[in-house]
Amino acid sequence: MTAVEEDAEPLSAKVAARIRTMLVEGRFAPGEKLYELEIATELEISRNTLREVFRLLTSQGLLTHIPNRGVFVAAPDEAMVMDIYRVRGVIQKAAVSAASPGHPVLARMGALANEADAARKAGDWKRAGAINWEFHRAMVELCDSPKLSVCFDQVLAELRLVFHQLEDTAHLHQLSIERNTSLIALLQVGNIAEATHQLEADLLKSERAVLAALQRRKSGKRSERACLDSIGCSSTRTAQL
Numbered sequence: 001m002t003a004v005e006e007d008a009e010p011l012s013a014k015v016a017a018r019i020r021t022m023l024v025e026g027r028f029a030p031g032e033k034l035y036e037l038e039i040a041t042e043l044e045i046s047r048n049t050l051r052e053v054f055r056l057l058t059s060q061g062l063l064t065h066i067p068n069r070g071v072f073v074a075a076p077d078e079a080m081v082m083d084i085y086r087v088r089g090v091i092q093k094a095a096v097s098a099a100s101p102g103h104p105v106l107a108r109m110g111a112l113a114n115e116a117d118a119a120r121k122a123g124d125w126k127r128a129g130a131i132n133w134e135f136h137r138a139m140v141e142l143c144d145s146p147k148l149s150v151c152f153d154q155v156l157a158e159l160r161l162v163f164h165q166l167e168d169t170a171h172l173h174q175l176s177i178e179r180n181t182s183l184i185a186l187l188q189v190g191n192i193a194e195a196t197h198q199l200e201a202d203l204l205k206s207e208r209a210v211l212a213a214l215q216r217r218k219s220g221k222r223s224e225r226a227c228l229d230s231i232g233c234s235s236t237r238t239a240q241l
Contacts, residue, residue, distance in 0.1 A: 015045055016053045023062055023073060024160040030075035034063070034138050061158050076162045078211055085161070085207040087155050089200065095142040099187045105141045106187055111178040112138060120177050125170040132173050133160070135180055159210075166213050175206055 019039075022028060040050045054071050055065040061080075064072045076084070099106070112135040119128035133156055140152040163169045179202050186195035 011045065012049055012052045013058065015043060015049060016056050018043065019053060019057060020157060022033075023057075024157050026164050028073045030073050030161050030165045032073045033069075034071045034073065036071075060154055062161065074158070074161055075165055076158055078214055080158065080205065081162055081210055081214065084159050085203055085210075086157055088152075088159075091140055091148060091152050091155070091202055092136070092199060092203070093196055094148070096141045096187065096199055097192060098144070099142045099192065099195070101188055102192045103142055105138055106184060109135055109180075110137050110184050111118060113177070113184060116173075116177045116180065120174060125173065128177060129163075129169060129173045132180075136176075162210060162214070166217060169213075172206065172209055172213065175209060176202065215220055 028034065034054070036047050036050055040047045040174070043050070054063055058065050061076075064074050066072060112131055116128050116131040116135060119125070119131060137152065137156065138148070140149050143149075163166055163172065166172075179198065183195055183198055183202070186192075186198065190203070
């Protein structure tokens with residue numbers, strides 16, 4: 001055992017954070033199987049430590065354990081998306097309600113909104129999306145509650161696994177980025193009621209767009225399978241002739 005591994009809890013927490021970052025950045029795709037030996041070797045940890053981390057991330061909804069098959073990256077479905085947005089609504093509306101015009105987080109949100117908009121205009125959607133996630137994380141800091149921020153990070157991690165299932169997410173981020181500046185303007189003048197109304201509308205529109213994108217992905221996969229099945233049947237009939 002190495003000196004680092006003697007302190008098991010801090011090590012497992014660090015490894016969990018590292019793998020969580022890999023997941024939200026798309027290093028592992030939703031539905032992909034994770035191989036203990038490969039990951040333990042890469043991270044230079046024991047397989048026992050990695051199993052502990054897998055259990056933690058599974059409890060957080062980021063991984064899925066299937067008996068006799070192994071551990072897989074979670075692929076949140078439509079029901080999970082609706083639950084994610086339900087939680088987002090509760091936390092982010094609380095953040096907006098707690099906002100005061102002079103709160104220092106508003107300045108950071110403004111800077112992030114400008115950066116995301118500049119990336120959008122430049123067509124750099126990967127950067128625009130990453131900054132947009134940070135904007136919403138910053139919003140929750142208006143509550144001045146580290147525990148709520150940790151909870152929201154978990155929710156965003158699950159949502160990012162949803163986005164990783166989709167081929168094109170530019171339009172999903174665009175819906176939010178275009179509205180962020182007006183939301184900040186309302187908060188800066190203390191118009192909490194209108195800001196809350198806008199946030200509710202924006203989250204509803206975002207949820208519907210994500211659900212529609214998931215449905216299109218599923219429909220495309222069904223069409224692809226049907227096409228392959230048709231080709232397979234045709235080949236079989238040709239061979240029989």
